Each structure stands twice: as structure tokens, then as C-alpha cells.
Amino acid sequence: MSGDPQSALVMPDLDPGILERRSDIVAQLRTLVPGEGVIADENEMRAFESDGLTAYRQLPFVVVLPETVEQVAAVLRYCHETGLKVVPRGAGTSLSGGALPLGDGVLLGLGKFSQIIDIDYDNRTATVQPGVTNLAITKAVEGNGFYYAPDPSSQIACTIGGNVAENSGGVHCLKYGLTTNNILGLQVVLINGDIVRIGGKHLDSDGYDLLGLLAGSEGLLGIVTEVTVRILRKPETARAVLIGFPTSEDAGACVAAIIGAGIIAGGMEMMDRLAIHAAEEFVHAGYPLDVEALLIVELDGPEAEVSDLLKRVEKIAKANKASVVRVSTSEAERDTFWAGRKAAFPAVGRISPDYYCMDGTIPRRQLPRVLSVMRELSEKYGLRVANVFHAGDGNLHPLILYDANVPGELEAAENFGADILRLCVEVGGVLTGEHGVGVEKRDLMYEMFSETDLEQQQRVKCAFDDKGLLNPGKVFPTLHRCAELGRMHIHGGKLPFPDIPRF
Amino acid sequence: MDILKPRNEDECIEIVKWAVSEEQPLEIMSGGTKRKLGRPVEAATLVDISALAGISLYEPDELVMTAGPGTSLVDIEKALQENDQELAFEPADYGPLFGKTPGATTIGGILAGNISGPRRLKAGAARDHFLGARAVSGRGELFKAGGRVVKNVTGYDLCKVLAGSWGTLAIMTETTIKVLPAGQKIFTVLVSDLADKDAATAMAKALGSTFEVSGAAHIPAGLTPGSGTDKSDMAVTALRVEGIGPSVEYRASGLVELLANERECQIIKTTDSQKFWRNVRDCSYFTQNTNRPLWRISVAPTDGPDIVAAVRSRADISAFYDWAGGLVWMEFGSDPAGDGGAAIVREAVNATGGHATLIRAEDDIRAGVEVFHPQDPVLAGVTARLKNSFDPENILNPGRMYGGV
Numbered sequence: 073m074s075g076d077p078q079s080a081l082v083m084p085d086l087d088p089g090i091l092e093r094r095s096d097i098v099a100q101l102r103t104l105v106p107g108e109g110v111i112a113d114e115n116e117m118r119a120f121e122s123d124g125l126t127a128y129r130q131l132p133f134v135v136v137l138p139e140t141v142e143q144v145a146a147v148l149r150y151c152h153e154t155g156l157k158v159v160p161r162g163a164g165t166s167l168s169g170g171a172l173p174l175g176d177g178v179l180l181g182l183g184k185f186s187q188i189i190d191i192d193y194d195n196r197t198a199t200v201q202p203g204v205t206n207l208a209i210t211k212a213v214e215g216n217g218f219y220y221a222p223d224p225s226s227q228i229a230c231t232i233g234g235n236v237a238e239n240s241g242g243v244h245c246l247k248y249g250l251t252t253n254n255i256l257g258l259q260v261v262l263i264n265g266d267i268v269r270i271g272g273k274h275l276d277s278d279g280y281d282l283l284g285l286l287a288g289s290e291g292l293l294g295i296v297t298e299v300t301v302r303i304l305r306k307p308e309t310a311r312a313v314l315i316g317f318p319t320s321e322d323a324g325a326c327v328a329a330i331i332g333a334g335i336i337a338g339g340m341e342m343m344d345r346l347a348i349h350a351a352e353e354f355v356h357a358g359y360p361l362d363v364e365a366l367l368i369v370e371l372d373g374p375e376a377e378v379s380d381l382l383k384r385v386e387k388i389a390k391a392n393k394a395s396v397v398r399v400s401t402s403e404a405e406r407d408t409f410w411a412g413r414k415a416a417f418p419a420v421g422r423i424s425p426d427y428y429c430m431d432g433t434i435p436r437r438q439l440p441r442v443l444s445v446m447r448e449l450s451e452k453y454g455l456r457v458a459n460v461f462h463a464g465d466g467n468l469h470p471l472i473l474y475d476a477n478v479p480g481e482l483e484a485a486e487n488f489g490a491d492i493l494r495l496c497v498e499v500g501g502v503l504t505g506e507h508g509v510g511v512e513k514r515d516l517m518y519e520m521f522s523e524t525d526l527e528q529q530q531r532v533k534c535a536f537d538d539k540g541l542l543n544p545g546k547v548f549p550t551l552h553r554c555a556e557l558g559r560m561h562i563h564g565g566k567l568p569f570p571d572i573p574r575f
Numbered sequence: 576m577d578i579l580k581p582r583n584e585d586e587c588i589e590i591v592k593w594a595v596s597e598e599q600p601l602e603i604m605s606g607g608t609k610r611k612l613g614r615p616v617e618a619a620t621l622v623d624i625s626a627l628a629g630i631s632l633y634e635p636d637e638l639v640m641t642a643g644p645g646t647s648l649v650d651i652e653k654a655l656q657e658n659d660q661e662l663a664f665e666p667a668d669y670g671p672l673f674g675k676t677p678g679a680t681t682i683g684g685i686l687a688g689n690i691s692g693p694r695r696l697k698a699g700a701a702r703d704h705f706l707g708a709r710a711v712s713g714r715g716e717l718f719k720a721g722g723r724v725v726k727n728v729t730g731y732d733l734c735k736v737l738a739g740s741w742g743t744l745a746i747m748t749e750t751t752i753k754v755l756p757a758g759q760k761i762f763t764v765l766v767s768d769l770a771d772k773d774a775a776t777a778m779a780k781a782l783g784s785t786f787e788v789s790g791a792a793h794i795p796a797g798l799t800p801g802s803g804t805d806k807s808d809m810a811v812t813a814l815r816v817e818g819i820g821p822s823v824e825y826r827a828s829g830l831v832e833l834l835a836n837e838r839e840c841q842i843i844k845t846t847d848s849q850k851f852w853r854n855v856r857d858c859s860y861f862t863q864n865t866n867r868p869l870w871r872i873s874v875a876p877t878d879g880p881d882i883v884a885a886v887r888s889r890a891d892i893s894a895f896y897d898w899a900g901g902l903v904w905m906e907f908g909s910d911p912a913g914d915g916g917a918a919i920v921r922e923a924v925n926a927t928g929g930h931a932t933l934i935r936a937e938d939d940i941r942a943g944v945e946v947f948h949p950q951d952p953v954l955a956g957v958t959a960r961l962k963n964s965f966d967p968e969n970i971l972n973p974g975r976m977y978g979g980v
């Protein structure tokens with residue numbers, strides 16, 4: 073996506089006290105992270121001015137690329153003392169602007185943390201630094217028949233630190249869970265420079281579940297400097313089946329019927345006509361072009377199980393008006409089936425100058441309603457939409473096609489997107505399934521949460537970040553000072569609850 | 576003691592507001608089976624939320640259920656069974672460990688304690704299946720956490736923090752959980768007579784195989800489940816596989832082949848398997864002497880046997896292993912130091928990493944030692960601030976987890 077710089081986006085006010093001390097601050101940071109670790113040159117900083125949500129750009133105040141946890145701690149301690157904001161960054165593939173820099177904040181890149189520290193097959197864990205890419209973990213263990221289950225489509229590039237911060241998913245999370253379900257331990261540096269360990273190689277951390285809280289916290293609570301993940305033995309076999317339908321409603325009914333029959337597939341993905349055609353033109357996956365919706369269902373496990381389930385899925389598909397059913401007969405063919413799906417975003421990028429990727433989740437049975445309203449909205453805004461879903465768990469990725477060079481189209485795309493997300497919430501779903509709130513969905517948070525809900529979340533942030541220095545301007549639509557949030561207004565004195573049963 | 580039994584959310588809010596203004600700490604209880612788990616709570620008022628019960632939403636093909644925290648697990652499991660579904664994290668009934676009759680556990684208590692059974696090692700813990708909640712904080716404010724769909728990264732995942740918070744952060748008034756299809760068949764491969772360390776090796780081998788083991792436990796010789804009659808005079812290592820028939824049969828025989836040179840193997844089928852794993856889940860081996868200190872120790876699976884050996888060299892204990900060795904249940908036969916064995920257990924666990932919880936001990940012991948694993952000062956600071964962010968006046972179950980928390 074390209075185009076119009078953040079017309080509507082309001083970020084926290086720049087701190088003039090920080091801006092005027094820039095050269096001093098840069099010099100201080102250089103003493104903490106010597107060598108090439110501090111980038112202050114405008115041209116060199118350009119590479120960091122946006123993440124995967126490229127509609128928004130901002131040159132960082134300064135970029136710092138530490139190499140050791142001690143350096144991270146020293147930088148954070150300095151920022152805490154100085155009142156300097158910090159934006160963590162992994163590979164910068166976030167689609168919600170989570171890693172969008174601040175003009176008066178340090179952009180803290182974790183890319184140099186690229187070591188795999190420990191692989192323990194007996195305990196089925198891998199401990200890695202946060203800058204290791206998602207795919208590199210699987211590559212490191214696949215020789216022994218293992219893999220790391222969550223597999224975002226961006227897995228070649230995105231880092232495990234970014235995955236933890238976004239609680240990323242992938243096409244296999246229906247059966248194997250999201251990042252939060254697949255991590256066991258973290259090392260985290262708090263904003264005051266304190267280093268903590270949470271969990272380890274054992275299951276379930278003791279005390280409050282900080283691991284669960286850090287997962288999906290979008291860099292607002294601490295800097296992740298080490299991650300211990302669960303690795304799994306690769307299933308004996310995996311086979312995929314392509315199923316084409318005359319309508320999206322039929323495809324949706326088929327998904328419900330498969331799950332209703334007690335089958336939890338390894339992956340269950342759906343594409344609509346526009347997405348099918350774009351993907352087919354791009355990677356020639358052999359997708360049928362005369363269908364309105366396509367499902368890819370993958371079954372994995374022992375051969376005996378997979379072949380039995382495949383038969384049942386085929387039967388269910390036919391009962392749900394499938395017009396095409398094709399089972400992969402080789403590993404190569406299975407990869408081809410997936411290639412189209414995994415390249416769906418760039419494929420859509422080829423048929424439109426720009427596209428805007430949404431990420432709502434809905435209860436699956438609401439799919440027909442959501443699709444039909446989406447068609448109406450598409451007409452209303454005069455913009456096409458291609459649909460790619462993680463159908464098994466109701467996570468939609470509508471891709472809104474627009475041209476940033478046409479005045480008003482970006483704005484229309486954003487409004488269209490916001491309408492879709494409001495609809496998701498209205499039918500019982502949520503604003504974001506795996507891409508995060510970031511700056512993108514920040515101002516829609518009131519669609520889902522009350523002021524009280526959001527204040528409680530911000531109090532949790534205060535427990536980690538008393539001065540609000542970690543990634544401010546993301547996730548929360550309005551920022552409150554911690555002292556203000558801590559106040560309580562309760563007046564007592566009345567006779568307590570005459571009606572409540574007491575014993 | 577004053578007992579209040581709210582019938583709805585509004586009454587919960589009213590109670591907490593009163594407690595805050597009168598500075599009256601509250602003890603929060605649902606089914607009450609785990610009331611003696613944790614440090615003793617000093618509160619003159621008990622809030623019994625068991626009336627906030629009932630399944631308000633169950634959509635089998637959406638794999639989701641919403642229920643009041645006081646809903647009995649028996650009722651939930653009955654509804655699920657009718658649709659061939661289950662709670663995949665296999666919630667345990669700890670009631671009998673404390674001398675209570677089985678079946679009193681509620682979903683609120685299970686989630687508040689993050690209680691999971693043997694399948695935890697494959698399917699995740701209670702917290703992994705906890706999708707959404709409505710809850711009243713210690714500020715007397717109703718807030719919502721999560722939602723009803725599995726894929727949700729909208730804001731902080733507060734359900735995770737409520738799970739395992741033992742009622743110290745908020746009173747849950749409604750819970751939404753993920754449900755899953757139950758396995759049609761359950762087979763268990765039993766390997767006899769392995770020493771603890773060899774059992775851990777065998778279990779690691781099984782878990783590292785493609786056979787999708789959903790339970791891995793080792794019961795040393797001499798342990799008898801309190802509820803059953805089968806006397807075990809030989810150690811038994813058990814590996815469970817679940818799913819559709821042909822797959823289960825294939826995987827069970829695959830495991831037998833894999834472990835054949837360890838010792839003699841035997842396969843037990845669905846009904847016997849269910850009984851066996853229920854005993855492991857509920858820790859039925861230690862329900863006879865409810866005055867004896869009992870520990871639940873979570874460590875890296877390969878460290879389990881070393882920890883048991885280290886403690887055994889200094890104390891009179893019985894222990895068995897779940898989670899492939901990663902969960903050790905340990906009962907002290909005697910308690911000469913009067914600390915429930917805390918010093919010895921924690922020393923052993925700290926040498927490897929992990930944590931130990933004193934699940935059961937007399938009140939005076941639990942008042943004197945840390946029941947949950949002591950935290951380092953930085954972590955303790957985060958814990959205290961997190962508690963404060965939900966419950967600034969320390970009204971809800973004060974001191975149940977740690978001093979002041």
C-alpha cells in the first residue's frame with residue numbers, strides 16, 4: 073500500500089524538550105550501544121519509517137540496534153530516566169502499524185538478536201533470540217522431524233519477537249493454536265531496565281500469567297529478548313483437498329458441517345472468486361475458475377487417520393453442493409494448493425494499485441450475513457473487495473482494492489474497512505484476529521470495549537510502564553496518565569444490600 | 576462469618592463497592608473445593624458466587640460455550656457429552672484431595688485456578704481455552720475481557736491473567752470457553768516396571784514420535800488410587816492416544832513397537848483408559864490422608880525424576896508423574912520441619928527451574944510458608960503492581976497467593 077500520509081491519524085504530541093536535546097541524546101545512546109548500533113542519519117533512517125502498513129510513515133527520532141540484553145537494559149533505563157519514548161521493532165511486517173516510529177521516540181530494532189540459543193528435543197523446546205525469523209525455527213529443527221506450529225504467511229521475514237508481540241497466527245492455528253499457545257518462556261526487559269524471566273521449559277508459569285499477557289501486547293509492556301517455544305513432531309502425513317462451491321454460503325455451510333462432524337482439520341482456508349482468480353494468475357496453482365468460493369482443507373496425522381477423514385470430508389463437501397473436489401496426491405501438489413493461498417495478498421496486489429488488508433473475526437455461522445453486507449458496502453463505496461479467510465476459526469481477511477492516486481480512494485477504503493470491522497463486532501466477533509490493533513484499529517476500540525474496559529487495560533499497562541513510554545499511540549484511542557487511572561471514586565455509608573441473600 | 580450469595584452481576588458490583596468503602600476484605604468462593612488451597616484468606620465476609628450458574632450459550636458447531644462461573648463441571652460435561660464434545664484441557668476435580676465428595680467443582684474455580692489435567696501437554700491448559708469473561712474488579716467496576724471467538728488479539732488478553740489469579744483480581748460473573756470434539760476411542764499403552772528415569776526417557780521418546788500422545792504418566796510401584804481397588808505392585812508408565820478408531824489402533828501399536836525393548840507393554844481400551852486417566856487427573860492416589868502435605872511441581876519433563884530423587888533422599892515421600900515427567904505430584908508422609916516440606920522441595924526445584932505449589936497442608940502451615948513459588952524481587956514487583964491495577968484496596972482474596980496479593 074502506498075499513498076496519502078496519515079490524514080486522519082493523530083499521534084501523541086511531540087515532546088519539545090526531547091526534540092531540542094537530540095544531539096545530546098544521540099551521543100548518550102552511542103555510549104550505551106557503541107559501533108554501528110545507533111543510526112541518526114535521515115537517509116539511513118528511511119528504511120525504518122514504516123512497517124507493513126505503509127499508508128503511515130514517520131521518520132524515527134533515532135534508531136538503536138542493540139546486540140545484547142545488557143544493551144537493551146541500558147537503553148531502556150536511559151529512556152526511562154530521560155522520559156524518552158520507545159518503539160520496538162522486529163522485521164517490520166506488522167499490518168497494523170505496531171512498529172510505526174515516533175518523531176520523538178527511539179526505534180529499538182531487535183534484528184541483531186538472531187541466535188538460536190538452545191534446542192532440546194527431549195523436552196521439545198527451542199530457545200531463541202527475538203530477531204530469529206519464524207521460519208528459521210522450523211528450519212533449525214526440521215532435520216530431526218520437528219517444527220514450530222504457528223506459521224504466519226509472512227514467516228520467511230517476520231521475527232519470533234514480533235510474533236509474540238502480535239500473538240500471530242497462521243493457517244494451522246485452528247488445530248495447533250496461536251503464538252500464545254505455543255510459547256513456554258520469555259526473557260523480558262522492563263522499561264526501567266530490569267530483566268525478568270517468565271516461565272521456562274516447564275508448562276504453565278506460576279503466579280499471574282504474564283506470558284499470556286505479554287503475548288499480543290504489541291510492544292506496550294516490555295521488550296522481549298528471548299523466547300522459549302514448544303516444538304512439535306511433524307505429522308506423518310498431510311494431505312490437502314481443494315473444494316469448489318457455486319456460492320460462498322455453500323462453502324460456509326460446508327465448513328460448519330466439517331467441524332460439526334467433529335473434524336478439526338490442520339487447516340481450513342477459504343477464498344472468494346476475486347481472490348481465486350488473482351492467485352491463479354499469479355502462481356498457477358490449478359484452482360478451478362468457475363466457482364464462487366474455494367476451500368482448502370488440510371488433514372494431517374497418521375495415514376490411517378488422514379485417509380479416513382478425507383473420505384468423510386469429501387462426503388460432507390458433496391452434501392454441501394461442492395462442484396469440484398480434488399485431493400492432493402503428492403507433497404508437491406499439496407504445496408501447490410497452498411502456494412496460491414499463501415501468495416493471496418501479493419496476488420491481489422498485482423490486480424490493483426493498492427489494497428488494504430482487514431483482519432476481523434466472526435462467529436462462523438455469521439459468514440453469509442457478513443458476506444452479503446460486504447457486497448452492499450462494496451457497491452456503496454465503489455471499491456472491489458477480495459476475500460481470504462481462515463475459515464476454520466472465522467478470521468476474515470477482506471482485501472479492499474483501491475488506487476491511492478485517485479483522490480478520496482484511500483479514505484473510502486479506510487471507511488469501508490472500518491464498516492467491515494464494526495460489522496464483525498456487531499455479529500459477535502472482534503476487530504482483529506491476528507494482525508493487532510496498532511495505530512490502524514486504535515480508534516475503533518470503542519466499538520468493542522467500554523471506557524471502563526479500556527481503562528482497566530490501561531491500568532495493566534501502568535503496572536509495567538508507569539510513564540507510558542513504551543509504544544504510546546498504539547492500541548489505546550485515548551491515553552490517560554497512570555495517576556489519573558489509579559483514582560477511585562466510591563462513596564460508602566449506605567446500608568449494604570438489603571436484598572442479597574445472606575447466611 | 577458473614578456469607579453473601581449474589582444472584583447477579585449487579586449484586587456483585589454492589590458487594591465490592593460496599594467492601595471498598597468499608598475496607599472489608601472479601602473471600603470469593605464458587606464450588607468451594609479448593610478453598611483450602613492457597614494462603615489462608617483473612618476476611619470476615621465470604622462471597623459465594625455459586626448462584627451465578629447456568630449455561631447461557633452453547634453452539635457445538637461454533638465450538639463455544641458461555642456459562643456462569645458457578646456452573647458445575649458435571650453439568651457442563653453432561654451437555655458436552657450429548658454432542659460428543661469435551662473440555663480438551665481435562666479439568667480436574669481436586670475436591671477429594673481435601674476430603675470433599677467428587678462433583679462439586681465449578682467452571683469458575685477451574686478457570687480461576689487454571690486447573691488442567693493430563694491432556695494439558697497436548698491440548699493446552701485451561702487458560703488456552705478461556706476465550707472471554709465478564710468480571711467485577713476490586714474497584715467495583717464491571718469489565719469485559721476477550722470475546723467468544725478463538726482468534727482475537729484486540730487489546731490485552733486479560734482472560735489469561737484472570738486464569739490462575741485465584742480470585743485475587745476480579746470476581747468473574749460470566750465465562751466463555753472453547754470446546755472441542757471428544758476422541759471416539761481412547762487407548763492406553765502401559766509399560767510395566769520402569770524406574771523413574773527410564774520412564775521419563777520412554778515418555779520423551781513417545782512424545783517425540785508422530786503418534787500424537789495425549790497423556791503420559793508414570794505411577795511408581797505401591798501407589799493405589801484412593802477411589803479404586805486395583806493394587807499396583809509394579810510401576811506403570813502410561814501413554815494415551817485418542818481419536819478415530821483406525822488411527823488410535825495404529826498409533827497404540829506404533830507405541831508398543833517403539834517402546835518394545837523397554838519392557839513388556841499392554842494396551843487397555845476406552846473404558847479402562849477413562850478410569851485410569853481420571854485417577855491421574857484428579858490425583859486420586861493421594862486422597863486417603865487429607866492431612867498430609869501435597870505438592871504439585873511443574874518442571875521441564877526430564878528434570879522430574881531428579882527432583883523426586885533429591886527430595887526423597889531427605890524426606891519420606893510418595894510421588895507420581897504426569898505431563899511426561901513435567902508435572903510431579905508429591906505427598907509427604909511426615910513433616911518433621913513443620914513447613915510441609917517447603918524448604919526441601921523448593922531447594923530441589925530451584926536447582927533446575929520450574930515451580931512448586933503447596934496444594935494441601937494444614938492452615939497453620941499454609942499461613943507460615945509460601946504456598947505459591949516465591950518470586951524474585953522484580954517479578955514480585957510486577958505481581959504487586961498488577962494486583963494493584965485490578966484491586967487497589969486489596970479487597971479480593973487478600974493474601975491468598977502471596978503476602979499482600
Ligand SMILES: Cc1cc2nc3c(=O)[nH]c(=O)nc-3n(C[C@H](O)[C@H](O)[C@H](O)COP(=O)(O)OP(=O)(O)OC[C@H]3O[C@@H](n4cnc5c(N)ncnc54)[C@H](O)[C@@H]3O)c2cc1C
Binds near residue numbers: 202225231233507
Ligand atoms: C504479506 C504478509 C502476510 C502476513 N501474514 C500473516 C499471517 O498469516 N498471520 C499473522 O498473524 N500475521 C501476518 N502478517 C503480519 C505480521 O507478519 C505479523 O504481525 C508478525 O508477527 C510481525 O512480526 P515482525 O517481526 O515483522 O514485527 P514488527 O512488525 O517489527 O512489530 C510488530 C509489533 O511487535 C512489536 N515488537 C516487535 N519485536 C518486539 C520485541 N522483541 N519485544 C517487544 N515488542 C516487539 C512492535 O513494536 C510492533 O508493535 C503478515 C504480514 C505480511 C506483510
